[in-house]
Amino acid sequence: MEKQSVSLYQAKGSTDKEYHCHLDPVEGGWMVYGRNGRRGSALAHQAKTATPLPYAEAKEIYDTLVRSKLKGGYSPDDAGVPYQGTALESAFTGVLPQLLNPIPEERALKLLQDDAWVMQEKDDGHRRMVSVKAPGELVGSKRNGFPVPLPLGVVDDLSGLPAGTILDGEALPGPRLSLFDILELGGRKLHELGFVERHALLSAALGATANVSVSPLYQGTAAKTEAFERIRQQRGEGVVLRKKDATYAHGRPASGGDALKHVFYETSTFVVEQVAKGKRSVHVVVFDASGAKVDMGKVSISSNFEIPPVGALVDVRYLYAHPDGKLHISTYKGVRDDLDISACSAAQLKYKADDAREEGEGDDEESDAAVA
CATH class of the missing domain: 3.30.470.30 (DNA ligase/mRNA capping enzyme)
Structure with a gap:
């Protein structure tokens, strides 16, 4: 068991970013940290594990995070050419869109x-x-x-x-x-x-x-x-x-x-059903007309919020809900202590016909939280 770290870069158009991921020992176990931002600027620091974890669990989170960044176009080569030096380099077409x-x-x-x-x-x-x-x-x-x-x-x-x-x-x-x-x-x-x-x-x-x-x-x-x-x-x-x-x-x-x-987003209120172990995400539910729980999947909690406890009522912004129980492009907005359980009705949801999200799609919506 030993600490690990990796530095990754991405240069596309006017964007020039760097990402550093660390697996570090702390009192009580191991933590995963990420630092990211524009190259040469002050980098944002974020804990990727809510609490210290056993090494095997923390290492799995670290490896998954690094794989996701490489798959998203980051490269270990400091030139930042997308996918350069990775197994995905030969498949990359080089045709990239303008993002808004x-x-x-x-x-x-x-x-x-x-x-x-x-x-x-x-x-x-x-x-x-x-x-x-x-x-x-x-x-x-x-x-x-x-x-x-x-x-x-x-x-x-x-x-x-x-x-x-x-x-x-x-x-x-x-x-x-x-x-x-x-x-x-x-x-x-x-x-x-x-x-x-x-x-x-x-x-x-x-x-x-x-x-x-x-x-x-x-x-x-x-x-x-x-x-x-x-x-x-x-x-x-x-x-x-x-x-x-x-x-x-x-x-x-x-x-x-x-x-x-x-984007015409919706905001609805949900109940926290479960806190994901070792991750900054929670599973949320609403209730149908008969009072039965309807699982709406998981929502990530950004580092500027405390992870809400089980049973908390929370607001989540999303584009629309899928009939099979998930929220498309969701952003956590915080705890609602001024509402009761009746606010968590399935009737409040904005639905759209289900259409499975394709790998590599939708990630450009991440920055939308900044304007909410």
């Missing part, structure tokens, strides 16, 4: 009034990049840059595009593909063009088909406001707002940017 910083509703409503900004619906699907290697030869990749098969109908509908075309969109049930941006067209790089110009090229390159569509663009206060309220009433995921002249750069800016998102 979240904004609260107040900011989104102001941008609806600003004619320098345009809006699209934020589709509730899986991020999908499409690279055309040759006419009819297409390669799909996920948000994390790893390949994924494309439905035959989508391939057929895009088979006429020239080699050297890269598209950005969302894979939706059907299966269908909703496209909202284009990075290259026939070998011509479009990254430095303004977004409205790129969207016009995308629309011109693709006719209407059964399996592929181009996400509509809303311009002007009236059109943006009408679409914003309609999408919210229809329980859509949210909206994306971009400056008309916004360029395309993969990765996520440290803050702000010319492309932003606002």
